[in-house]
Amino acid sequence: MSASYCFEGRVVLVTGASSGIGAETAIHFAAASCDGLALIGRDKDRLEEVSIKCQTQGLAIEKILIISEDLASDGAPGRIMDAVIQKFGKLNILINNAGQGGMTSLADPELSQKFDHLYSLNVRATLLLSQLAVPHLIETKGNIVTVSSICAKAAVPNMLVYNLTKAALDYFTESAARCLATKQVRVNSVNPGSIATPLHTRAGREEKVVRELARRIHPLGRIGESEEVSRAILFLASDHASFTTGETLSVDGGRFLLCP
Ligand SMILES: NC(=O)c1ccc[n+]([C@@H]2O[C@H](COP(=O)([O-])OP(=O)(O)OC[C@H]3O[C@@H](n4cnc5c(N)ncnc54)[C@H](OP(=O)(O)O)[C@@H]3O)[C@@H](O)[C@H]2O)c1
Structure with a gap:
């Protein structure tokens, strides 16, 4: 893996780091010489596996903090931020990536429960963790990158609640x-x-x-890979994006072009 960005001296917190986009992003930050990396998720074993991959990229084990928490549970954002500041003394970059999906429509008898479940993770936990991060980010002149979705920009059928949560994240x-x-x-x-x-x-x-669906609905004719999202995340988190804020950057194989 080539580290085209350099995050020397920066402490990075990645939520949802045990899988998919978050795991890939954490490994990229490790390869880009970050100074501290907090990996958040519920599955401790998978976080340990990601930690090992980060070490393979050259990040020393003492620069990695694993926190196994359900972000949607009471007090979790506070416990996470306390642990990060206690270990590293600062925070430069917050990657709000943890999230869940799922099908819902207005006809769904479990709409209310699904709304509460998805909203508490995708929106509420993101908001609360960001709130706690802000004083530290002001001190370091840091930044936040949130993993939203094409669903925030175009209403994808049968994903009503997910669409709502991602639209909220863009706002x-x-x-x-x-x-x-x-x-x-x-x-x-x-x-x-x-x-x-x-x-x-x-x-x-x-x-x-x-x-198969992804092949048909993306103009580029295929599903995307986690690494393609991670590269965009690292760009926005880096000094290369120093004059970019409030941007909601599509990484969607041109899919939004097909959504009038
Ligand atoms: N894949 C896509 O097509 C796609 C498209 C657009 C946007 N996204 C967004 O990308 C982000 C990452 O998703 P992904 O595709 O990489 O999916 P994934 O592989 O399922 O990863 C989701 C991550 O979120 C963590 N997570 C889930 N619930 C959690 C909770 N209650 N507390 C703490 N961590 C929790 C999971 O860790 P644990 O299981 O260890 O808790 C995992 O690390 C999400 O916000 C998703 O909405 C994905």
């Missing part, structure tokens, strides 16, 4: 970017199309079906 990005710009804290998001990660099978969809 979070734009609102927070306006509030924090005078403090020199940048806030951006990436908005992926369909990416080959376990998210789809976790949400009950067959991988083969997801790939």
Whole structure:
């Protein structure tokens, strides 16, 4: 893996680092010489596996902090931020990546429960963790990158609640970017199309079906890879994007072009 960005001296927190886009992003930050890396997720074993891959990229084990927490549980954002500051003394970059998907429509009898479940993770936890990060990001003139979705920009059928949560995240990005710009804290998001990660099978969809659908709905004619999203995340988090804030960057194989 080539490290075209350099994050020397920067402490990075990645939520949802045990799988998919978050795992890939953590490994990229490790390869780009970050100074500290906090890996957040529920599955400790998978976080340990990602930690080993980060060490393979040259990041010393003492520069990695694994925190196994359900982000949606009471007090989790506070416990996470306390642990990060206690270990590293600062925070430069927050990657709000943890999220879940799932099918919902207005006809769904479990709409209310699904709304509460997805909103508490995708939106509420992101908001609360960002709130706690802000004082530290102001000190370091750091930045936030949130992993949103094409679903924030175009209403994907039968994904009502997921669409709502991601639309909320884009407004979070734009609102927070306006509030924090005078403090020199940048806030951006990436908005992926369909990416080959376990998210789809976790949400009950067959991988083969997801790939075939992705081939048809993306102008580039294929599903995306986690690495393609990670590269966009690292760009937005880096000094190369020093004049970019409030951006919601599509990484979607041109899919949004087909959504009038
Ligand atoms: N894959 C796509 O097509 C796609 C497209 C657009 C946007 N996205 C977004 O990309 C982000 C990453 O998804 P992915 O595709 O990489 O899926 P993934 O492989 O399923 O990864 C999701 C990550 O979120 C973590 N997570 C889930 N629930 C959590 C909770 N309650 N507390 C803490 N961590 C939790 C998971 O870790 P644990 O299981 O260890 O908790 C895992 O590390 C999500 O926000 C998703 O909405 C994905």
